[in-house]
Amino acid sequence: MKKRLGKFEFQIMKMMWSRDKASVRDVWEKFYPERKLAYTTIATLMKKLEEKGFLRHEEVDRTYIYYPVVSQDNVSHGMLKDITDSFFNGSTADLVSMLIQNENLSEKELDKIQQNIDEYRMNIERGTKDD
Numbered sequence: 001m002k003k004r005l006g007k008f009e010f011q012i013m014k015m016m017w018s019r020d021k022a023s024v025r026d027v028w029e030k031f032y033p034e035r036k037l038a039y040t041t042i043a044t045l046m047k048k049l050e051e052k053g054f055l056r057h058e059e060v061d062r063t064y065i066y067y068p069v070v071s072q073d074n075v076s077h078g079m080l081k082d083i084t085d086s087f088f089n090g091s092t093a094d095l096v097s098m099l100i101q102n103e104n105l106s107e108k109e110l111d112k113i114q115q116n117i118d119e120y121r122m123n124i125e126r127g128t129k130d131d
Contacts, residue, residue: 003052004082005075008035012045013054017072021065 005013015030016022028042046066049055054075057064088094099105100113 003054005049005052005054005079009045009049009054010075010079012042012049013068013075014072016055016066016068021067023063023065025063027066 011031012027015027019026024039024043024046027046028037028039031037031042046055046064050057050066054068054070055066056069057066059065084090084092084095088098096113100110105113
């Protein structure tokens with residue numbers, strides 16, 4: 001999927017993935033205390049998310065109930081690929097190097113990264129790497 005999500009659209013989608021289904025009112029009530037956006041603004045954003053192919057809706061008692069049609073993993077992977085392509089000329093190694101050098105990673109985080117690398121290498125050797 002090549003359609004992009006804005007920062008707030010991604011926040012809405014995170015809420016949708018956590019709840020599976022929600023009305024515009026549900027989303028508005030979640031975000032109103034911090035963002036003070038009008039109900040119609042949320043309705044417009046959700047309609048745009050539907051037009052972009054991230055959400056669909058069903059009508060229940062004259063209320064649109066929206067639900068996600070793409071997974072969080074799919075969207076996150078696409079966004080990460082866009083970042084890798086745009087800022088690192090497609091080099092995942094350069095992206096990971098920047099994160100390691102600039103993010104003050106804890107020993108636990110470094111161990112987890114190393115564990116992931118080791119598991120990935122073992123899967124390649126076994127011919128079971130997920131593509």
